[in-house]
Amino acid sequence: MSTAIEANGLVKRYGRRAAAALDDCSFRLPTGRISALVGPNGAGKSTLLTIAAGLSRPTSGSISVLGAAPGTHRAKVSYLAQSKPLYPQLSVADTLKVGAALNPERWDAAYASKIVEQGELDPKAKIRSLSGGQRTRVALALALGKRPELMLLDEPMADLDPLARHEMMGTLMADAAEHGTTVLMSSHIVTELADACDHLLLLGGGRIRLGGGIDDLIGAHSLVTGRGDLAPHTVVESRASGRGVTALIRRDGQLGEGWQVQEPSLEELLLAHLRSPDAPPLLTPGTTAAPRRTEVTA
Ligand SMILES: Nc1ncnc2c1ncn2[C@@H]1O[C@H](COP(=O)(O)OP(=O)(O)OP(=O)(O)O)[C@@H](O)[C@H]1O
Numbered sequence: 549m550s551t552a553i554e555a556n557g558l559v560k561r562y563g564r565r566a567a568a569a570l571d572d573c574s575f576r577l578p579t580g581r582i583s584a585l586v587g588p589n590g591a592g593k594s595t596l597l598t599i600a601a602g603l604s605r606p607t608s609g610s611i612s613v614l615g616a617a618p619g620t621h622r623a624k625v626s627y628l629a630q631s632k633p634l635y636p637q638l639s640v641a642d643t644l645k646v647g648a649a650l651n652p653e654r655w656d657a658a659y660a661s662k663i664v665e666q667g668e669l670d671p672k673a674k675i676r677s678l679s680g681g682q683r684t685r686v687a688l689a690l691a692l693g694k695r696p697e698l699m700l701l702d703e704p705m706a707d708l709d710p711l712a713r714h715e716m717m718g719t720l721m722a723d724a725a726e727h728g729t730t731v732l733m734s735s736h737i738v739t740e741l742a743d744a745c746d747h748l749l750l751l752g753g754g755r756i757r758l759g760g761g762i763d764d765l766i767g768a769h770s771l772v773t774g775r776g777d778l779a780p781h782t783v784v785e786s787r788a789s790g791r792g793v794t795a796l797i798r799r800d801g802q803l804g805e806g807w808q809v810q811e812p813s814l815e816e817l818l819l820a821h822l823r824s825p826d827a828p829p830l831l832t833p834g835t836t837a838a839p840r841r842t843e844v845t846a
Pocket residue numbers: 562569587588589590591592593594595596
């Protein structure tokens with residue numbers, strides 16, 4: 549399978565003395581995946597997305613996007629910043645016209661208009677008169693109307709109401725599946741991700757702590773309850789419970805007698821890893837970066 553993004557030893561410092569926002573961050577995102585980018589506040593999610601969009605340069609390390617340095621294939625990449633920048637003085641209709649003018653080869657006017665219409669927005673309304681959620685809808689119409697091969701979305705749904713979020717996620721995912729679009733989307737809303745995404749990148753301490761298909765990552769872990777020794781398994785998190793110990797583990801062979809075993813939900817998997825920042829990382833096969841070749845950008 550071809551590669552949408554490959555990062556190798558990526559480091560980003562915002563100042564000489566500042567702690568690294570990304571610190572030896574390496575991963576491979578195959579094309580066609582709808583990937584959640586998750587991590588605590590300040591983990592480096594926006595930093596990674598702006599570097600992939602070609603708007604910020606790494607301090608060191610390399611990253612390729614659609615096989616080239618970030619920014620090379622701007623026409624094929626949509627980037628939606630957390631702040632959703634739009635021109636406040638333009639109307640909704642004029643904003644879409646700007647989208648068409650900026651993307652003459654790829655613009656799908658009918659599709660962009662449909663997204664706006666689903667929100668019952670008046671095309672003549674000025675952007676400055678819209679609510680935060682309505683602006684988000686226009687920004688998403690711009691990002692999707694471009695019919696990109698890769699979408700880099702920074703908390704795209706954060707200010708949509710639950711119904712609008714559900715509907716927009718449905719539109720986004722159906723579109724991505726139909727067109728084979730790769731999506732890398734940061735979010736803190738785990739329920740939104742569990743339904744929509746098939747791939748996960750968990751950032752912590754500036755590097756990837758979990759990377760791979762969500763089913764594979766869940767399948768590699770077990771939630772166990774019982775008493776006894778958990779060696780030789782990797783214990784991600786362990787807590788005393790009424791029935792002994794409840795632990796999220798990565799199995800290494802069979803479990804001993806007397807353990808109740810469950811498959812964790814995505815939320816349980818994420819919470820355990822977020823609470824245990826020192827747990828060993830796991831990147832499933834196909835999601836580790838190839839050994840470093842020539843620098844694509846640095
Ligand atoms: N322009 C900047 N100048 C200086 N430091 C920055 C800048 N942008 C980000 N940082 C720092 O880099 C680190 C990572 O920030 P980033 O915004 O990438 O995290 P995030 O995972 O997107 O966080 P959140 O979930 O809160 O949006 C933080 O410590 C932040 O303070």
